[in-house]
Amino acid sequence: MKKSTTLSDIAIELNMTAATVSRALSDHPEISKSTKEKVKETAKKLNYNPNRIASSLRSGKTNVVGVLIPTAENAFFGSVIHGITKLASKHGYSVLIHECDEDYELEVKGIQTFIGARVDGIIVSLSRNTLNYDHFLEVQKRNIPLVFFDRVPDDLSFPTVVLDAYRGAYQATQHLIDQGYKRIAHIAGPLFIKTFNDRYKGYVAALQANKIPLDHTLMHIGDLSIESGREATRQFLQLAEPPDAIFATEDFTALGVLKELKVNKIRIPEQFGVLGFCNDVFSEHTTPSISTIDQQTYLMGRESFIMLNNMIENGSVKTSEIVKTVIDPILIVRESSMKSGNPA
Amino acid sequence: MKKSTTLSDIAIELNMTAATVSRALSDHPEISKSTKEKVKETAKKLNYNPNRIASSLRSGKTNVVGVLIPTAENAFFGSVIHGITKLASKHGYSVLIHECDEDYELEVKGIQTFIGARVDGIIVSLSRNTLNYDHFLEVQKRNIPLVFFDRVPDDLSFPTVVLDAYRGAYQATQHLIDQGYKRIAHIAGPLFIKTFNDRYKGYVAALQANKIPLDHTLMHIGDLSIESGREATRQFLQLAEPPDAIFATEDFTALGVLKELKVNKIRIPEQFGVLGFCNDVFSEHTTPSISTIDQQTYLMGRESFIMLNNMIENGSVKTSEIVKTVIDPILIVRESSMKSGNPA
DNA sequence: CTGAAAGCGCTTACAG
DNA sequence: CTGAAAGCGCTTACAG
Numbered sequence: 001m002k003k004s005t006t007l008s009d010i011a012i013e014l015n016m017t018a019a020t021v022s023r024a025l026s027d028h029p030e031i032s033k034s035t036k037e038k039v040k041e042t043a044k045k046l047n048y049n050p051n052r053i054a055s056s057l058r059s060g061k062t063n064v065v066g067v068l069i070p071t072a073e074n075a076f077f078g079s080v081i082h083g084i085t086k087l088a089s090k091h092g093y094s095v096l097i098h099e100c101d102e103d104y105e106l107e108v109k110g111i112q113t114f115i116g117a118r119v120d121g122i123i124v125s126l127s128r129n130t131l132n133y134d135h136f137l138e139v140q141k142r143n144i145p146l147v148f149f150d151r152v153p154d155d156l157s158f159p160t161v162v163l164d165a166y167r168g169a170y171q172a173t174q175h176l177i178d179q180g181y182k183r184i185a186h187i188a189g190p191l192f193i194k195t196f197n198d199r200y201k202g203y204v205a206a207l208q209a210n211k212i213p214l215d216h217t218l219m220h221i222g223d224l225s226i227e228s229g230r231e232a233t234r235q236f237l238q239l240a241e242p243p244d245a246i247f248a249t250e251d252f253t254a255l256g257v258l259k260e261l262k263v264n265k266i267r268i269p270e271q272f273g274v275l276g277f278c279n280d281v282f283s284e285h286t287t288p289s290i291s292t293i294d295q296q297t298y299l300m301g302r303e304s305f306i307m308l309n310n311m312i313e314n315g316s317v318k319t320s321e322i323v324k325t326v327i328d329p330i331l332i333v334r335e336s337s338m339k340s341g342n343p344a
Numbered sequence: 345m346k347k348s349t350t351l352s353d354i355a356i357e358l359n360m361t362a363a364t365v366s367r368a369l370s371d372h373p374e375i376s377k378s379t380k381e382k383v384k385e386t387a388k389k390l391n392y393n394p395n396r397i398a399s400s401l402r403s404g405k406t407n408v409v410g411v412l413i414p415t416a417e418n419a420f421f422g423s424v425i426h427g428i429t430k431l432a433s434k435h436g437y438s439v440l441i442h443e444c445d446e447d448y449e450l451e452v453k454g455i456q457t458f459i460g461a462r463v464d465g466i467i468v469s470l471s472r473n474t475l476n477y478d479h480f481l482e483v484q485k486r487n488i489p490l491v492f493f494d495r496v497p498d499d500l501s502f503p504t505v506v507l508d509a510y511r512g513a514y515q516a517t518q519h520l521i522d523q524g525y526k527r528i529a530h531i532a533g534p535l536f537i538k539t540f541n542d543r544y545k546g547y548v549a550a551l552q553a554n555k556i557p558l559d560h561t562l563m564h565i566g567d568l569s570i571e572s573g574r575e576a577t578r579q580f581l582q583l584a585e586p587p588d589a590i591f592a593t594e595d596f597t598a599l600g601v602l603k604e605l606k607v608n609k610i611r612i613p614e615q616f617g618v619l620g621f622c623n624d625v626f627s628e629h630t631t632p633s634i635s636t637i638d639q640q641t642y643l644m645g646r647e648s649f650i651m652l653n654n655m656i657e658n659g660s661v662k663t664s665e666i667v668k669t670v671i672d673p674i675l676i677v678r679e680s681s682m683k684s685g686n687p688a
Numbered sequence: 689c690t691g692a693a694a695g696c697g698c699t700t701a702c703a704g
Numbered sequence: 705c706t707g708a709a710a711g712c713g714c715t716t717a718c719a720g
Contacts (some may be wrong), residue, residue, distance in 0.1 A: 004486065047482075049400075049408075049456065049459045049460055050460055051460070051462060052460040052461050052462070053397055053400050053401045053406065053461070053462050054401055056397050057395075057397045057398055062397065064440075064461075070427060072416065072422045072423075072425040072426045072429065073422050073423045073426035073540075073642070074422065075419060075422070075625070078416045078417050078418065078419070078421075078422035079393075079416075079417045080417040081417075081441070082415060082416045082417035085416065085441055085442070085443050085444070085485065089442065089443070089450070089453075094440050094442070094457055094461060095440065095441050095442075096408075096438050096440055096441075097425070097429055097439050097440075097441045097461075098429070098433065098438070099426065099429050099430065099433070099438075101430070106433070109433075112393065113392045113438055116393055116394055116395070116396040117396050117438060118395060118396070118397050119399070125440050138391075142348065174594065176412065207637075243593075255629055280625075280632075281419070281624075281625055281626055282625055282626035282629045284626075285599055285626045285629070285630050286626075286629050286630060286631065287630065287631035298417070
């Protein structure tokens with residue numbers, strides 16, 4: 001295998017030292033204009049491409065950030081990655097991706113890999129099964145900037161970027177109330193995960209603010225799937241006093257609700273309102289289309305990188321000033337909840 | 345910032361040389377068992393995490409592969425990335441992601457970044473606007489293994505992983521014929537992109553094989569969008585002899601067809617058949633659900649990595665034995681084309 | 689079985 | 705304005 005051109009190849013060609021070549025290429029102010037020109041020309045002629053590995057080793061900066069996610073096979077994370085990489089690349093960073101597949105061991109391995117690669121910073125969304133946070137404390141101990149997004153740890157002092165899920169759920173529920181639905185049920189997700197818990201709380205708070213008594217028969221805990229939406233709907237419909245609307249904690253569940261209601265010939269939105277969460281791609285294209293809460297995923301990626309970049313530039317991470325960025329949820333009103341027409 | 349533990353920190357602690365420590369940690373056969381044990385224990389005690397940057401520089405191997413794609417904000421590429429990273433991580437590789445956003449300049453920049461990072465191999469899906477391939481020839485000249493998937497260059501000698509789009513389109517069209525549709529139209533994509541051209545050819549070939557004469561009024565070139573599907577459908581419906589089925593070159597176009605047919609109160613699949621391509625997430629959840637061709641995206645990612653890994657392990661890249669892996673398309677029959685019931 | 693030494697390709701403080 | 709030298713943290717051919 002032919003070796004790449006190095007600084008000293010250029011230096012030899014021009015009868016100068018590698019130090020001068022290095023300085024010329026990085027536009028050091030003390031290098032003469034003519035030298036710079038000669039060096040750059042020769043570099044191009046010899047097809048020089050600087051070895052970033054070598055400069056990283058020397059300078060202690062890799063210009064690489066690590067991104068650790070549960071999976072890339074998912075519109076949510078795909079969009080966040082897009083937000084991160086676009087901005088990262090504009091700032092001269094490369095992005096190392098590691099998927100943990102909701103597996104704790106792989107998450108630990110990913111962090112270890114990032115440390116080994118001496119990345120300048122790390123962005124993480126937690127695996128569903130992570131209960132032990134030692135690997136993240138290790139990152140902190142090594143003073144490597146780390147930002148969590150979306151799935152963030154409850155009780156650790158790291159900067160985070162999250163959606164205001166509570167507010168999103170509140171808006172969703174309020175919207176259903178405003179449209180005239182009277183008995184609004186909720187299909188929640190696993191409540192030990194903070195975002196689903198917040199969505200549940202937002203739902204409860206909106207009911208209370210409107211003086212609607214809580215009814216525990218209208219609450220179901222699902223597992224974030226179409227089938228779970230169907231199952232919950234079946235149970236709701238058998239109640240003595242069934243609901244006339246369902247706020248589902250995410251769109252696949254809402255889709256299950258839709259399917260089950262259609263099987264039962266219940267008209268949406270006239271007789272029954274449905275609202276999801278996430279604004280997953282398909283929710284716009286079902287019949288009827290599903291009202292939902294958009295999470296601004298692209299923005300979430302951007303904000304995560306911006307926060308990380310700030311930490312990298314400011315050097316040390318002060319625990320005293322942990323920043324939390326909160327992304328605004330956006331209510332997307334579609335057919336499935338438009339009982340009284342489009343709100344202003 | 346506290347410095348990381350290095351090999352020589354361990355060496356000093358144990359009164360030996362860094363060389364011995366290095367060998368002990370990599371289980372070199374000539375190192376005594378007791379030394380290995382002591383070294384490993386001390387490494388753990390001092391929280392040693394080897395600097396991969398340094399070892400890469402020395403060994404000339406980074407254990408990093410670069411993946412260059414148009415965008416991560418897209419189910420297709422997300423799934424391919426998933427296939428790549430999962431396998432890569434199992435083989436001890438990290439994955440560097442670069443998105444080019446269909447922009448030629450960013451594509452070139454991505455390749456340059458990968459070369460600078462001295463990645464061990466590169467996996468690429470071309471940007472839509474790439475006409476000049478010099479940056480890839482540069483990669484070849486440097487003997488860096490490179491595999492293209494899905495959007496591959498026409499006339500360059502690189503290994504590729506592609507779907508057999510011709511066959512997928514043929515199957516799709518044959519299925520519509522088998523279901524009893526008589527006048528089958530096609531909405532194509534940009535024909536200068538190979539995969540859309542192949543889909544078009546597969547459509548034509550299936551018609552010919554069934555002795556169905558080609559009718560140029562039944563052919564429309566779109567731009568891969570819902571609107572383009574609607575527009576084409578509108579035009580088809582105004583023909584003196586309108587089609588009774590449409591094979592669309594991808595699912596968003598098919599969705600547009602669906603929407604326009606519904607506006608016109610045309611019953612699907614009884615009066616009119618619809619079939620898409622890609623098996624995008626939403627196509628399963630529309631009403632009616634859309635029949636389509638699945639591309640086995642996850643497999644495509646895996647195959648790309650496997651091919652790249654072979655090239656990395658075999659050292660040099662012989663132009664004489666360029667491998668082309670072809671992924672089988674899978675016909676997914678759903679409601680939109682089931683005029684005569686489910687085929688066996 | 690272990691050590692001494694060189695070197696991967698850069699960058700930068702120190703001289704001149 | 706440019707050079708000589710050291711060093712980032714590893715690995716490995718050569719000695720012993």
